[in-house]
Amino acid sequence: MNEADFIAALTRLSLHPGARGFEDDCAVLEFGGETLILTHDAMAEGTHFRADADIADVAWKLVASNLSDLAAKGAQPVGVLLGYCLGSDDQSFLQGLSQALEAFDTPLLGGDTIKADGQRVFGLTAIGKASANPVPSRGGAKVGDGIYVTGTLGRAMLGYEGDEDHLEAFNRPSPRLSEGQALAPHVSAMMDISDGLLLDAYRLAKASKVTLAIDSEAVPVAQPGRRDDALRWGDDYELLFTLPEDTNPPIDATRIGQVEPLGFAPLLLDDNPILNAQGLGYEHS
Amino acid sequence: MNEADFIAALTRLSLHPGARGFEDDCAVLEFGGETLILTHDAMAEGTHFRADADIADVAWKLVASNLSDLAAKGAQPVGVLLGYCLGSDDQSFLQGLSQALEAFDTPLLGGDTIKADGQRVFGLTAIGKASANPVPSRGGAKVGDGIYVTGTLGRAMLGYEGDEDHLEAFNRPSPRLSEGQALAPHVSAMMDISDGLLLDAYRLAKASKVTLAIDSEAVPVAQPGRRDDALRWGDDYELLFTLPEDTNPPIDATRIGQVEPLGFAPLLLDDNPILNAQGLGYEHS
Known part of the structure; x- marks a missing residue:
């Protein structure tokens, strides 16, 4: 399957209403009296970054790309969870990650660190809090705007x-x-x-x-x-x-x-x- | 670095108080008057499952292992976000994922689907709502219990x-x-x-x-x-x-x-x- 086919198949599973039918970059759900914004992006060596990329930059972009999805919802970042595959350049990854989290004033909430052979895959889940209600979507443009x-x-x-x-x-x-x-x-x-x-x-x-x-x-x-x-x-x-x-x-x-x-x-x-x-x-x- | 060294280094970054210093399986944070429970687990081919494993079972275990972390907090699952690397057995993965989500009454909230060469890595973030306050931790056992x-x-x-x-x-x-x-x-x-x-x-x-x-x-x-x-x-x-x-x-x-x-x-x-x-x-x- 390609990405589009797989996502189409996912939409036929049990979806949370906040998933917005996967037609948006984030999930948007009421939690307590606030609105929670959730997004997850993954990056793979070979597909999203080259094997010779500076891994500190990759770490930064992993954070930035997720927070950009929150930005599109007008959300304030609450924190991130990291899925990390160990490699030979962990110190450098930590440096880029640390710099990005400081720059965007976003703390680490948790995650998982694993050993994996071969090409590496990193995942990041970003949690945000909506600042406006309704939360902007892709779907609201009106004629004349x-x-x-x-x-x-x-x-x-x-x-x-x-x-x-x-x-x-x-x-x-x-x-x-x-x-x-x-x-x-x-x-x-x-x-x-x-x-x-x-x-x-x-x-x-x-x-x-x-x-x-x-x-x-x-x-x-x-x-x-x-x-x-x-x-x-x-x-x-x-x-x-x-x-x-x-x-x-x-x-x-x-x-x-x-x-x-x-x-x-x-x-x-x-x-x-x-x-x-x-x-x-x-x-x- | 090994896993323990990397996690120790992560704890020196900017941590959310809800990260509990990474000494627990989940992050626990107040949000909108309720308590949000967050966890992320990743599984890699070769490390967590064999290349010849039934990928439907792998999908099931990816869900089960994350929800087990929520269970340890007494949390009720709200939904999950999936980080998925496409492969030759996507249909089978979808089947196992669907069965697990139905069995544990947990909807899909979102995620990211990517193409990656070589061994595959899957990540899942589970979101839960605490059912009791304070939320159980590993750290509360008392002499005589x-x-x-x-x-x-x-x-x-x-x-x-x-x-x-x-x-x-x-x-x-x-x-x-x-x-x-x-x-x-x-x-x-x-x-x-x-x-x-x-x-x-x-x-x-x-x-x-x-x-x-x-x-x-x-x-x-x-x-x-x-x-x-x-x-x-x-x-x-x-x-x-x-x-x-x-x-x-x-x-x-x-x-x-x-x-x-x-x-x-x-x-x-x-x-x-x-x-x-x-x-x-x-x-x-």
Whole structure:
């Protein structure tokens, strides 16, 4: 099975209502009198990082990618649980982990450390507390809303390619936690764009049953000559969100388009219909 | 680093108070006026299961081992998040997962599905809600308390060795969820014995700063000729707990000893002092 088939099969099991049918990045559930936000991301050597990667950076990104999912819900991190496979560079992993937890003010709650041969797999579960109710989802964009993105795209791509100015964006990304919390009470829909702007915009459009019309020239990119690539590359950990027409974003963000009634394509890029998600961004196979 | 060194290093990072210094199997934290119980266990091919294992059984045990940690806290399962590496037997994994979730009335909350080459690693995070306050820990055993264990030990061992009568105990263990909830308001200390009775009793004694005096003949075992092995083999997923002298267990359980003042060994087995944990049970290296 591929990832999509497996996930489709999982949705046929006994799902918690808070799982949101797996159509969101996090589970959202009432617990006591608060709302709990839960997410789990895994990273495997060979698939998500190279065998020669600096494992301190891998540890940082494991934390950042999970916290980015919490950011997209406007959640405040409570703590993380780590699933760790021992290796030859544990000290370095600990250093990156420690730096990320300090940087994002997130404590360790627990986890499991195991011995495993061969390529390594790391898992992290992040626990958050919702700051706004209802908790933003991918599914709430309304016709007429403005479409916005935080930050400048393509920085992680340039860093991956070795551009010294953008190495940090690739190796040590920062989830938009405070921005997510500031946005949560206002947005009609929100998600992070860790798989690439266009692919994630496509998903938001599908979940909201609307068409997103995006003006590619409006998207802030780190290198204008690489605009097309920047729209498709992932790992930027910025936030994509929609706001009612009369609402201005409470944080720095750029308007990149407008929500239209569902047409025959979920996405219009400079008026060109995009009918399927293939080639739009980073798809796990 | 080995597992113990890595965990010791983790405790020097920023820990949530609910992490209990990693001296317990679960994190325990107040959330929204209730008490949240969190645990994460990982299983790797080659370390925790053989490459030729029935992956449906592996899925079941992944769920059971995590829920057993919740059981030891007297918690009611809320749901689980799965970290899954795709393979050639995904359908079979789904079947075992589905059966376990149904059997233990626990829904799926989310997770991550990834592609990974080589040996596979699965992770599961279980979320529970405490049923009693304070939540039982390993650290509360008091001098004079009786020591008890649920069930019959050595069944998983015999099943592993191919004994038809005990195959299910090895392949499809049941966490003691209802027993844990019934016991939680009464016990002074509790934990599961998935790493073996003696090793886990040693840990409970260390955490409680007492000596546990255990009468090996009193321990119910599936095959009396294999008593010594049964006390050291893990995977039984029974509960070990201590109760004040005048309290009877509210469920079926066997008294196997008594809590004594901390002597020079944490464990007395038939009056023989056991000074260190080596060789007592299943130790992850």
